[in-house]
Amino acid sequence: MSDQPVQAFEPPYYLAVFTTVRTQEQTGYSETADRMEELVQDIPGYLGMDHAQTPGGLGISVGYFRDAEALTQWRTQAEHREAQQRGREQWYESYTLHVAKVERSHGFTRA
Amino acid sequence: MSDQPVQAFEPPYYLAVFTTVRTQEQTGYSETADRMEELVQDIPGYLGMDHAQTPGGLGISVGYFRDAEALTQWRTQAEHREAQQRGREQWYESYTLHVAKVERSHGFTRA
Numbered sequence: 001m002s003d004q005p006v007q008a009f010e011p012p013y014y015l016a017v018f019t020t021v022r023t024q025e026q027t028g029y030s031e032t033a034d035r036m037e038e039l040v041q042d043i044p045g046y047l048g049m050d051h052a053q054t055p056g057g058l059g060i061s062v063g064y065f066r067d068a069e070a071l072t073q074w075r076t077q078a079e080h081r082e083a084q085q086r087g088r089e090q091w092y093e094s095y096t097l098h099v100a101k102v103e104r105s106h107g108f109t110r111a
Numbered sequence: 112m113s114d115q116p117v118q119a120f121e122p123p124y125y126l127a128v129f130t131t132v133r134t135q136e137q138t139g140y141s142e143t144a145d146r147m148e149e150l151v152q153d154i155p156g157y158l159g160m161d162h163a164q165t166p167g168g169l170g171i172s173v174g175y176f177r178d179a180e181a182l183t184q185w186r187t188q189a190e191h192r193e194a195q196q197r198g199r200e201q202w203y204e205s206y207t208l209h210v211a212k213v214e215r216s217h218g219f220t221r222a
Contacts, residue, residue: 006207055166058116100213
């Protein structure tokens with residue numbers, strides 16, 4: 001993840017919006033997040049990831065994938081599944097996941 | 112917007128992911144953001160909004176709408192169009208917009 005937003009790709013492509021509220025118990029979270037960021041790069045069709053975190057508030061991650069199959073491959077990746085399980089047990093107070101097919105996109109960069 | 116993530120709705124519904132990097136020139140931004148948050152409530156089919164902002168980094172807003180028409184109505188709302196224009200002139204270094212149709216969603220809340 002960089003400080004720049006992921007660019008607009010040519011539709012159709014897929015995205016997964018993952019919105020989270022964390023618990024007080026964040027042991028191991030950042031190591032796992034770093035590992036997931038590394039692992040997802042191996043998924044064919046992975047396009048990029050945006051992340052923003054309001055201190056003490058909501059976190060939003062958006063992952064971009066070329067097609068639904070790429071997203072399924074990431075969702076079911078063994079180490080990622082373990083991380084999801086640990087998230088429910090330990091790191092997340094609540095979360096929502098929205099999986100969607102992009103129909104339209106555009107970008108802007110200051111001249 | 113609350114501190115809790117917007118819930119999972121019954122698909123299909125639409126979302127717009129808006130990822131931003133801001134400039135140094137933020138005069139008027141927060142007043143306009145508050146006004147937009149108020150105005151969007153008037154759009155029939157508006158479902159909710161998530162927002163997260165990494166200090167000094169990426170901002171992500173995700174708006175949820177019942178259908179594409181609701182989203183179009185919001186995009187073309189007169190006062191919102193003025194705000195978009197001012198965003199390009201003044202507040203945003205860069206941004207990306209992804210408009211997508213949700214196919215699958217679920218939520219988790221700690222027991």
